[in-house]
Amino acid sequence: MQLRSVRARQVLLDGQLVPAEITIAGGRIAAVTRLSGPDRDPQVPAAGPGTLVLPPAVVVLPGNVDTHVHINEPGRSTWEGFASATTAAALGGVTSVLDMPLNSIPATVDVPSLRIKQAAARGKLRVDTGFWGGVVPGNTARLRPRWESGVFGFKCFLLPSGVDEFPPLDAAGLREAMREVAGFGGLVIVHAEDARTIAAAPARPSPAYADFLLSRPEVAELAAIRDLLDPTRQTGARTPILHLSSARALDLIAAAKAEGLPLTVETCPHYLCFDAAAIPDGAPEFKCCPPIRDAGNREALWQGLAEGLIDCVVSDHSPSTVQEKYRGAPDLQQAWGGISGLQVGFTAVASQARGRGIGLEQVSRWMSAAPAEFAGLAAKGAIAAGRDADLVFYDPSGPVTVSAAQLAHRNPLSAYDGMQLEGAVVGTVLRGMVLPGGGTPAGVAPGHGRFLTGPGQVPAGGMAAAAAGGRC
Structure with a gap:
């Protein structure tokens, strides 16, 4: 269904929930009209063709933007694929995703591998999708060509x-990449755990989550973040820190931001929802790197978000087959590290935020506006004239119990299985098109999603600026 307008009593405009009508033309928001007086009730005047009038309890938010998703296709499409991942995104209120350069085969380390990945995605997308490139030893000369081919930046590992197929950088390689990328205004996004600290940590075979936690200590994150600051200072490269799990790093981050260093920091729903002490032993669905830490740390991350030290919340959706998750069972050290949360991340964070007195306005800022701004997606992240008509319809009533078997993820294994949430996504709109589904993965048709291209994209016709919002 292609919409011409949406009316609701609660529409997020400029940080406030207000009665409004959103007018849509050509997949974009043509106008937003605040309703007042008799028109404050969206049922007045009567709705015409192509107008959707929402029930009073339903909140209209901008589509969520998830800049940290491992889709794994091609090469490991039994773990996840473009069709399943973008279906999960649509059902979870995520209208734009950026795919990480691993764990697909080939990894996205040059332009030919980017083209292979785009070819694998074509015709399968339920939501708009862009791509990160990768930085590995020896590929510095291949960074600018990928930037000009439309990637949003470059991910690296320090361990x-x-x-x-995706080896880590040493200190010299990181500095070289940051210097190169700073020259064309790109991004180097960093998995910030220190290799030497991890190598020295105890890592004995064990099913105990507490033992796994000891093998990925907080000091590894602090050491890696500290080591990032000098090259950031010297090169001026924008340096996003991925999936922050340790709140002990917040003082370091606060000082760096006060200095004016161009750091952006993300955390993930699983760090905000779970507590290490409550994770059962022998449960690899909770294993991720860096790991979920204690309840005090979790609350400090929420505080870091409230204070603006952490900028955004994204899923780090990193699924695998059940066989990979239970590899070496019951030894957690051998299990694949990654949490499947793309479909439920927004509702989980919204539910947890509600219990802390934090409104949907702020959750949307963390999960839509902030990641869109960080990635340079100018047409995403807000309900405003000229933006893409990407919308989420959210009903805050509940409860809803998550069932991993009913998620659209390719493999029915998730840390959120059995979690009770307050509220649910009841509809998703991508560029004015209502994505069918009603909670049923099979109902979300493929093909409406488009490729997103980064700000460095050089169009085929020459050096003219790419289209606003990065669509191709």
Whole structure:
């Protein structure tokens, strides 16, 4: 269904929930009209063709933007694929995703591998999708060509990534990449755990989550973040820190931001929702790197978000097959590290925020506006004239119990299985098109999603600026 307008009593405009009508033309928001007086009730005047009038309890938010998703296709499409991942995104209120350069085969380390990935995605997308490139040893000369081919930036690891085709950078390689990328205004996004600290940590075979936690200590994150500051200072490269799990790093981050260093920091729903002490032993669905830490740390991360030290919340959706998650069972050290949360991340954070007295206005800022701004997606992240008509319809009533078997993820294994949430996504709109589904993965048709291209994209016709919002 292609919409011409949406009316609701609660529409997020400029940080406030107000009665409004959103007018849509050509997939974009043509106008937003605040309703007042008799028109404050969206049922007045009567709705015409192509107008959707929402029930009073339903909140209209901008589509969520998830800049940290491992889709894994091609090469490991039994773990996840473009069709399943973008279906999960649509059902979870995520209208734009950026795919990480691993764990697909080939990894996105040059322009040919980017084209292979785009070819694998074509015709399968339920939501708009863009791509990160990768920085690995020896590919510095291949960074600018990928930037001009439309990637949003370049991810690197400072320790083994878990897959052989994506090796880590040493300190000299990181500095070289940051200097190169700073020259064209790109991004180097960093998995910030220190290799030497991890290598020295105890890592004995064990099913106990507490033992796994000891193998990925907080000091590894602090050491890596501290080591990032000098090259950031010297090169001027924008340096986003990925999936912050340790709140002990917040003082370091606060000082760096006060200095004016161009740091952006993300955290993930699983760090905001779970507590290490409550994770059962022998449950690899909770294993991720860096790991989920204690309840006090979780609350400090919420505080870091409230204070603006952490900028955004994204999923780090990193699924695998059940066999990979239970590899070496019951030894958690051998299990694949990654949490499947793309479909439920927004509702989980919204539910947890509600219990802390934090409104949907702020959650949307963390999960839509902030990641869109960080990635340079100018047409995403807000309900405003000229933006893409990407919308989420959210009903805050509940409860809803998550069932991993009913998620659209390719493999039915998730840390959120059995979690009770308050509220649910009841509709998603992508560029004015209502994505069918009603909670049923099979109902979300493929093909409406488009490729997103980064700010460095050089159009085929020459050096003219790419289209606003990065669509191609």
